[in-house]
Amino acid sequence: MKRKPKTYTISAVADQYSLHPQTLRMYEREGLLKPSRSEGNTRLYTDPDLERLELILALTRDLGVNLAGVEIILNMREKMDAMQQEFERFFQYLQSHAEELTNFAEPPAEGTSDALVPLTRTAALRRRAFRG
Numbered sequence: 250m251k252r253k254p255k256t257y258t259i260s261a262v263a264d265q266y267s268l269h270p271q272t273l274r275m276y277e278r279e280g281l282l283k284p285s286r287s288e289g290n291t292r293l294y295t296d297p298d299l300e301r302l303e304l305i306l307a308l309t310r311d312l313g314v315n316l317a318g319v320e321i322i323l324n325m326r327e328k329m330d331a332m333q334q335e336f337e338r339f340f341q342y343l344q345s346h347a348e349e350l351t352n353f354a355e356p357p358a359e360g361t362s363d364a365l366v367p368l369t370r371t372a373a374l375r376r377r378a379f380r381g
Contacts, residue, residue, distance in 0.1 A: 256285070256293035265299075266306065273302075279316050281305055281323065 263270045276282040277292070282302060284292040294302075301323070308314040308322060343350070 254295045256295055257299070259284075259292045259294070262294050262299065262302070266302065276302070276305060276316075279320065281316065281319060 257265075259270045259273055262268070263273060273282065273292070277284065282294075282298060282305070284294045284298055287293055304323070305319055308319045309316070314322065
């Protein structure tokens with residue numbers, strides 16, 4: 250059975266971080282936080298929301314970054330995370346196909362022709378259509 254993630258109300262989060270609830274609403278309006286909503290439309294913050302809030306507070310309080318700068322930093326961080334995931338998928342692909350790629354790089358076996366085989370016009374058209 251899947252557990253529901255733990256959630257916190259705006260007042261609980263505001264108290265925990267010594268913020269006014271209006272500050273959290275402003276962060277939401279600015280697109281910095283995206284809490285989910287209950288059926289009664291109450292804001293519900295999850296642990297990942299709190300981690301993001303902690304980053305926002307560190308940037309604003311400790312480093313003096315304004316909200317526009319925070320938005321840029323958060324967007325860049327999301328893009329970097331996406332790039333990291335893409336890199337990891339590509340690396341896994343390379344690892345899983347390492348033997349194939351190694352064999353591809355080996356010279357042709359002795360006695361076989363290494364000449365290129367011309368494609369027929371039909372095969373070339375099919376190949377071009379397949380690539381899009």
